[in-house]
Amino acid sequence: MSKILKNSELDLSSANSIVSETLNKCDDGELYLEDSKSEAIVLDDNKIKSSSYNSNLGYGLRAVTGDVVAYSHSSDLTKKSLNEASKNLKSTLSSSNGTYNFEIKKTNKKYYTEQDPIEAKNFKSKIEILNQVNEYVRKKDNSVKQVTATLLGEHKSIEIIRNGGEILTDERPLVRFNVSVMLEKNGRKETAVYGIGGRQNYDAYLKETDWKNVCDEALRIASVNLNSKPAPAGEMQVVLGPGWPAILIHEAVGHGLEGDFNRKKTSAFHNLVGQRVASEGVTIIDDGTLENRRGSLSIDDEGTPTEKTVLIENGILKNFMQDRLNARLMKTKSTGNGRRESYKHVVMPRMRNTIMLNGKHTQEEMIKSVKKGIFAVSFGGGQVDITSGKFVFNCTEAYEIIDGKVGSPIKGATLIGDGPSALKEVLMVGNDMMLDPGIGTCGKAGQGVPVGVGQPSLLINKMTVGGTQL
Amino acid sequence: MLEYNNKLGDIVDQCISKAKKSGATDVEVALIKNTSETVSFRNQKLDESDRAENIGLSLTAYINKKKTSVSSSNLNNENLEKLISRCIDSAKITPDDEFNSLPDKELFFKSSKELDLLDDTHIENNKKIEYLKEAEEVAFENPKIVNTNGSSFSESKTEVILGNSGGFKNGYKTSNFTAYCEVVSKSNGNMERDYEYTSKRHFENLLKPVELGSNAANFAIRKLKPQKINSGKFNVIFDKRISKNFLNYFTNAITGSSIYRGTSFLKDKLNKKIFSEKINIIDRSDIKRANGSKYFDNEGVQIQNLSLVKNGVLNDYLIDTYYGRKLNLSSNGRSGGTTNLYFENGDKNLKDLMNSNKKIFYITETIGHGTNIVTGDYSVGAAGMMIENGEFAYPVSEVTIAGNFNDMFKRIVLANDLEFNYSTNSPSMLIEDITVAGK
Numbered sequence: 038m039s040k041i042l043k044n045s046e047l048d049l050s051s052a053n054s055i056v057s058e059t060l061n062k063c064d065d066g067e068l069y070l071e072d073s074k075s076e077a078i079v080l081d082d083n084k085i086k087s088s089s090y091n092s093n094l095g096y097g098l099r100a101v102t103g104d105v106v107a108y109s110h111s112s113d114l115t116k117k118s119l120n121e122a123s124k125n126l127k128s129t130l131s132s133s134n135g136t137y138n139f140e141i142k143k144t145n146k147k148y149y150t151e152q153d154p155i156e157a158k159n160f161k162s163k164i165e166i167l168n169q170v171n172e173y174v175r176k177k178d179n180s181v182k183q184v185t186a187t188l189l190g191e192h193k194s195i196e197i198i199r200n201g202g203e204i205l206t207d208e209r210p211l212v213r214f215n216v217s218v219m220l221e222k223n224g225r226k227e228t229a230v231y232g233i234g235g236r237q238n239y240d241a242y243l244k245e246t247d248w249k250n251v252c253d254e255a256l257r258i259a260s261v262n263l264n265s266k267p268a269p270a271g272e273m274q275v276v277l278g279p280g281w282p283a284i285l286i287h288e289a290v291g292h293g294l295e296g297d298f299n300r301k302k303t304s305a306f307h308n309l310v311g312q313r314v315a316s317e318g319v320t321i322i323d324d325g326t327l328e329n330r331r332g333s334l335s336i337d338d339e340g341t342p343t344e345k346t347v348l349i350e351n352g353i354l355k356n357f358m359q360d361r362l363n364a365r366l367m368k369t370k371s372t373g374n375g376r377r378e379s380y381k382h383v384v385m386p387r388m389r390n391t392i393m394l395n396g397k398h399t400q401e402e403m404i405k406s407v408k409k410g411i412f413a414v415s416f417g418g419g420q421v422d423i424t425s426g427k428f429v430f431n432c433t434e435a436y437e438i439i440d441g442k443v444g445s446p447i448k449g450a451t452l453i454g455d456g457p458s459a460l461k462e463v464l465m466v467g468n469d470m471m472l473d474p475g476i477g478t479c480g481k482a483g484q485g486v487p488v489g490v491g492q493p494s495l496l497i498n499k500m501t502v503g504g505t506q507l
Numbered sequence: 508m509l510e511y512n513n514k515l516g517d518i519v520d521q522c523i524s525k526a527k528k529s530g531a532t533d534v535e536v537a538l539i540k541n542t543s544e545t546v547s548f549r550n551q552k553l554d555e556s557d558r559a560e561n562i563g564l565s566l567t568a569y570i571n572k573k574k575t576s577v578s579s580s581n582l583n584n585e586n587l588e589k590l591i592s593r594c595i596d597s598a599k600i601t602p603d604d605e606f607n608s609l610p611d612k613e614l615f616f617k618s619s620k621e622l623d624l625l626d627d628t629h630i631e632n633n634k635k636i637e638y639l640k641e642a643e644e645v646a647f648e649n650p651k652i653v654n655t656n657g658s659s660f661s662e663s664k665t666e667v668i669l670g671n672s673g674g675f676k677n678g679y680k681t682s683n684f685t686a687y688c689e690v691v692s693k694s695n696g697n698m699e700r701d702y703e704y705t706s707k708r709h710f711e712n713l714l715k716p717v718e719l720g721s722n723a724a725n726f727a728i729r730k731l732k733p734q735k736i737n738s739g740k741f742n743v744i745f746d747k748r749i750s751k752n753f754l755n756y757f758t759n760a761i762t763g764s765s766i767y768r769g770t771s772f773l774k775d776k777l778n779k780k781i782f783s784e785k786i787n788i789i790d791r792s793d794i795k796r797a798n799g800s801k802y803f804d805n806e807g808v809q810i811q812n813l814s815l816v817k818n819g820v821l822n823d824y825l826i827d828t829y830y831g832r833k834l835n836l837s838s839n840g841r842s843g844g845t846t847n848l849y850f851e852n853g854d855k856n857l858k859d860l861m862n863s864n865k866k867i868f869y870i871t872e873t874i875g876h877g878t879n880i881v882t883g884d885y886s887v888g889a890a891g892m893m894i895e896n897g898e899f900a901y902p903v904s905e906v907t908i909a910g911n912f913n914d915m916f917k918r919i920v921l922a923n924d925l926e927f928n929y930s931t932n933s934p935s936m937l938i939e940d941i942t943v944a945g946k
Contacts, residue, residue, distance in 0.1 A: 082768055084604045088597060089576040092590060095561070105553050111560040112580035118560065129556045129632065161600050183768050219770055219881060228770065228881050268886070270909065270944035271738040301549075303656050303691050305698065381559065420874050420888075424656070424691055424700035425730075427905050429875035429888035451877040451907050453888040453944075503877070503886040503907025505942045507738055 039204060041070040041196050045094070045114040052119065053202050056098075059123040060200040064135035065101040065361055067200075069338065070114075071380040073193040076155050080167035081185045088164075090155075095380040100126045101362055102133035104300075108383050137200050138365065144342035148326055148333045149236035151208040153192035157238045163188050166243055174218055174252045178260070182226070183219035188212070190239065197340040205340035210236050211331065211487060213476060214243060216251050220259045227265075229258035229433065234475040235329045242475075258415055258434045261446045268450035268504025269437065274410035274464075275452065275497045276403045276438065280471035281416055283492035286321060287391050287479065288419040288428040289456045290314065294348050294356075295481075296363035296374070296386040298423050305426035305457050306354065314354045315460030318396045321349040323358055325373055325389035331475040332390035332489035336373070339384055343373035348391075349460075360386045378484040388479060390489035396466025403465050403496040405441040411502055412436045412443050413452070426456035429503075451503040459497065467494030509802060511668050511678030515540060518564070519670040522587060526568050527672060529595045533569040533609050535671040537805070538562070538678075543663030546632050548639035549655055556632060568594045572603040606832040609673045609806070614828075614838055616677060616803035616810075623796050624681040625664075626709040635660040638686060638716045645720030646690045651728050654691035656700055658719075661685050662710075675807040683798075684710045688719045692727040699733070701726035701872075706929070708796045726871070729892065733904035736893065736945040741868040743908060743941045744860055746891070749870055750936035751929065753919070754788065754848050756912060759880050761815065761823075762841070763830025772883035772913060773821065780819045782916050785853060788816035790825075792846035799847035799930030803840065810840030849932040853921030860922055860937045862897040868943060869894050870908070883912035889943070906945040915941070 039049045052068060060066045071093070078088045097110035098119065107129040109122035170186040190212045197205040213234030220227055231254040233242050242248075277285060290306070298304035306314065315321070325334045325343025334343045339361050347355050359367070360375030363386055376387035404412060412435060419430030429451050437444040472491035479488040519536045526534040540562045547555040565578035568591070577594040579586060630638075639658040646652050661684070668678030689702040703722035705714035714722075745753070757773075765771035773781065782788075792810035794800050804810055806828055813823050826834070827842035861867060874888035886909035893900045915938055922935040 085602050086604070087574075087576065088601055089578065090590070090593060090597070091577070092579045092581060092586070094579075094581040094586075106555040108556065109558040112562050113560060114581075122558065125556075125558050129553070160597050164601065183770060219768075221769075226769075226881050228879075268909075270907070270942050272944075272946055301654070301656070303654055303698070303700065381561065383555065383557065418876050420876070422700065422874060424698050425733075425890075425904065427874065427888065427890070429877075429907075431875060431877045431886070448882075448884055449877065449879060449886065450909065451875045451886040451888055453874075453905055453907050455905060501735075501905065501907060501944050501946075503888070503909050503944045505886075505909045505911075507740070507942060 039196055041072045041194060047114050047116050047119060051116050052198060055119050055123050056198055057200050059098065059100055059126055060137060062133050062135060063100045063102045063130065063137060064365065065138050066099045067339065068198040069097045069099065069380055070196040070198065071095055071193065073191065073379070074153065074155055075191040078163055078167060078188045079185065080171055082183065083171060085164055085167065097380040098122045098126060099383065100130055102130050102135040104366055105130065106362065106383060110380050139201060141205065141340045142342055144336065146342065147335045148328050150210060152210055152238060154210045154212045154238045155190045155192060158240060166248065170216060170248055170252060173249060174216065174256065178220065178256055180220045180222040181218055182221045185217040187215045188239065195338065205336060207336050210238070212237065212239050212242065214248065214251060216255045218255045218259050220263055222263050225263055227259045227262035229255045229262065231255040231258065232474060232476040235331050236333060237329050261434055265446040265448045267506045268447040269502055269506045270504045272499050272501050274407045275500045276407060276410065276412045277495045277497065278414040279467060279469045279492060279494050281473040281490065282413060283393060283473065283490035284416055284419045284430055286393050286492055287388060287490050288421040288430055289454060289459045290321065290349065291388050291391045292421050293423055293426065293456050294358055296357045296359040296367065299357050300363045300367050304423050309354050309457065312354055313352050314457060315349050315352040316463040317352050318466045319349060319352050319460055319463055320394045321391065322347050322394065323374065323389055323391045327390050330390050330472065330489045331477060331487045332388065334389060337375045338377045339371065339375040341371045341373040341375060343389060346372040358386045358388065360384050376486050378486055382484045385481065387481065387486050388488050390491065392491040393493065395468050395470045395493050398465040398467050400467055400469060400494040403467065403494060404438055404443060406496065407438045408440060410438045411447065412438050421456065427453065428456050429453045447504065453501045453503060462498040463495055464498050465496040469493045509677055509679040511666060511680065515666070515668050516676065516678065518582060519668050519676065522564070522566055522591065523670055523672055525588065526566060526591050526595065529592055530570060531568040531595060532571050533672045535567045535609060536564065538564045538668045540666045541663060543661055544632065545659055545661035546635040546639065547657050547659040548636055548643065549657040551640065551643065553636060554657055566591065566594060568598050569607060570598045572605055572607050573598045573601045574604065574607040575601055606829055608828065609671050610808050610828040610838055612673055614808045615675045616807055619793060619802050622793060622800045622802065624679065624708050624800060626682045628710045630662050630710060641716035642688045642720035645717050646688060646724040649724050649728060651692045651694060651731065652690050652724050653693040656689035656691060658688040669807050671807060677803065677807065679802055682708055684713055686713055686719055688723040690723050690727050692731050694731045697732055699727055699730040701730060706798060708798065712796065730890065730902050733890065733902040735905045736903050736943065738944045738946065740940050741943045742864045742937065742939045744867055744869045745936040746869065746871045747924065747933060747935050749873055751931045751933040753936065754850065754931050754933055756878050758825060758845050758848065761825055763824055763826045763834060765880060766824055767830050767833045770881050772881065776821050779821060781821050782816055782819040782919060784819040786816055786819050786919060786921065787814070787851040789851060790815055790845045790848045794847050797847045797927060799845065801846060805843035808838050808840040808842065810846060813839060845931070847930055849925060850921055850934060852923040852925045852934055855920065855922055857922045857924055857935045858897070860920065860935065861894050863937065865896055867894040868903065885910050885912055885915065906943050909942050909944065
């Protein structure tokens with residue numbers, strides 16, 4: 038039974054016969070159906086600035102042979118359109134002669150509710166919350182000049198129809214609540230953003246203590262930055278706080294361990310399996326099975342159940358993250374990392390929740406041991422060049438460390454490092470592992486997918502800090 | 508005068524009248540239809556083909572000063588009716604915003620010269636593959652090119668139709684052809700990647716595959732065996748690929764929203780000097796065949812050509828209807844941003860800039876998003892080449908550059924090598940005395 042096709046002009050038996058006719062000489066492929074709803078409500082400048090609701094329906098038909106992928110997608114869910122897609126795929130792969138790979142492990146495990154968060158809370162109460170947030174933030178601090186508060190909700194139903202009639206389904210809720218503030222004091226302006234979210238209903242994140250905490254964090258970071266001085270420039274020791282700073286892990290090693298870049302041998306890590314890529318004591322996993330987390334998935338976008346994949350164990354590179362195509366070509370199995378932004382996009386190996394596990398040191402020990410360096414607590418985004426391994430990320434809250442003591446806050450600066458060597462420079466791994474608050478979106482080849490990160494505090498021996506003070 | 512699909516135009520009309528019947532006082536509907544075909548090619552064979560046919564409709568309903576929007580890819584009648592009634596229901600309980608409204612009628616697009624934005628040519632997939640094959644072959648002629656991240660060729664046709672209850676309805680078609688080639692060079696275990704990319708409205712204006720492939724290869728090879736330099740102050744030249752980003756930082760700071768909200772380092776700088784007097788910045792919507800050209804903005808407003816900076820002085824903001832009303836200014840057709848945005852040429856050639864000091868850091872790549880439009884602070888990762896006595900000496904990577912736009916903008920010196928390759932274009936740029944953090 039297909040819930041998505043029930044409301045379309047395409048019937049399941051036609052869909053099945055087109056799928057089997059298209060894929061019978063291929064190595065892999067599927068018909069991916071998606072019915073998604075999303076909303077965004079934005080309060081800005083004391084007013085509800087916009088509210089929008091989006092409903093999307095579409096399909097993607099994929100045929101894979103060898104290392105060649107043919108894909109055709111459309112928002113027109115009809116037999117005519119699907120037939121044209123099939124014709125296009127068959128002509129692209131006209132000489133194909135593969136063996137269809139049927140097997141997908143089954144699971145009944147679900148890591149989140151099936152409920153649609155948009156419908157689970159009425160529109161009026163969402164507006165009320167945003168107004169309360171605005172009022173609370175402006176009352177709390179009279180240097181507040183601007184407040185933007187956003188609620189984002191999404192519910193995505195997917196169905197994967199495989200050759201032979203098998204249907205794999207998933208229902209994915211996702212919400213996010215963000216507050217951004219601008220403060221102005223003595224002619225100086227600073228902004229800060231904080232947010233929370235995950236795969237539950239809004240109410241799980243919007244208890245009064247929760248939303249107030251988000252507001253307080255945004256205010257705290259902005260006020261710290263009002264007193265920040267120019268950041269130093271050059272190589273120095275860096276202490277990273279726990280939680281969201283793990284985008285370091287995501288950029289420095291995560292992307293480089295995605296199967297596609299390694300199958301193509303364009304990643305700086307492609308020939309390093311079994312070798313030391315990080316200090317002893319550094320263990321990194323990519324986990325799709327954490328309940329209600331933003332990066333979690335019950336099954337990936339090819340239907341493979343997700344798992345907890347060990348990437349680096351005690352400093353030694355163990356595994357890459359795989360989708361079905363790259364796993365088959367590298368003679369291994371999919372790790373359930375095959376993801377796509379929507380039916381408009383092809384599947385690629387992508388991260389889920391990428392986490393460095395606890396070590397035994399305390400943050401105090403780390404800070405005490407630094408003569409001159411910085412303590413980075415909060416971050417904006419990051420980016421990596423997979424091939425050269427160079428990566429950056431931007432601090433949004435950081436302090437100088439002088440002689441083992443945390444000093445003045447410093448202005449936002451970019452930190453740059455080299456992926457394959459950065460984690461070998463880890464001197465201490467903390468015992469305070471924290472997951473991020475549920476706000477990450479990762480971009481790759483034009484596709485954005487929700488992800489999570491986590492880590493304990495870390496002391497890194499040497500990174501280049503991109504400030505202005507020499 | 509402009510041409511669009513009447514059937515799609517009818518859907519726009521129907522949606523407007525349905526929403527009006529359900530209680531909307533004003534309605535705006537945009538419909539976008541896109542078909543595209545992309546072929547990716549890697550190591551001398553087909554890697555991926557992608558064919559797309561998508562449609563999207565978005566509708567904004569006003570009930571006096573209340574406003575909400577809906578959008579969908581499902582144009583089925585029943586679905587649209589459900590969405591419209593959902594939209595009206597939400598609008599009813601959305602608080603008033605006195606600045607919500609359609610644009611003034613007299614600002615609607617009236618006429619324009621023909622911009623030649625559609626090339627109807629269909630390039631068959633095997634032709635696309637031939638193009639990419641030639642590009643990769645050329646790139647691989649150099650033995651230092653050892654791998655490829657793939658090349659791709661995409662062709663797309665887009666149709667936009669916009670209508671509102673104020674009597675505006677118009678639409679037009681555009682085309683786009685894009686080719687991209689990214690290769691990997693290697694020397695003693697060090698791998699570097701770089702790319703070349705060409706994107707045009709008309710197929711015949713694309714770079715030839717030989718240029719695409721050889722440029723990508725040359726860029727990737729010149730990055731091999733980079734050094735990390737010592738931290739210090741350097742005179743920096745930004746390659747044209749990078750210098751155009753400064754125009755984006757600048758325009759982000761002069762949109763109606765950032766000016767009104769006060770979240771811009773250029774707030775209160777109108778009619779003040781923010782660049783040296785040799786700098787002029789233009790945004791022109793009516794350049795024939797150009798990537799950024801369009802007939803009207805996202806609200807149907809006629810787009811004025813703007814001289815945003817004249818002799819270094821900030822002359823104008825980017826204004827849409829909503830922020831125009833807030834700022835007491837008229838929309839200049841920038842709902843949807845800039846069009847063809849560029850720095851006018853400077854008076855020196857690139858060689859002169861390269862010889863302006865014994866040692867110059869020539870930046871070909873930045874990485875990261877370290878720009879803060881509120882404070883003007885700038886800090887990004889950078890890579891490129893060290894120039895010594897006017898000649899390329901050695902590649903540089905894993906460093907950062909940092910500064911503040913208020914100060915950097917005033918010190919921008921431009922070369923005279925402007926080309927119109929993208930929708931935002933800049934000549935090569937020199938800024939002296941930038942902090943580079945390295946070893």
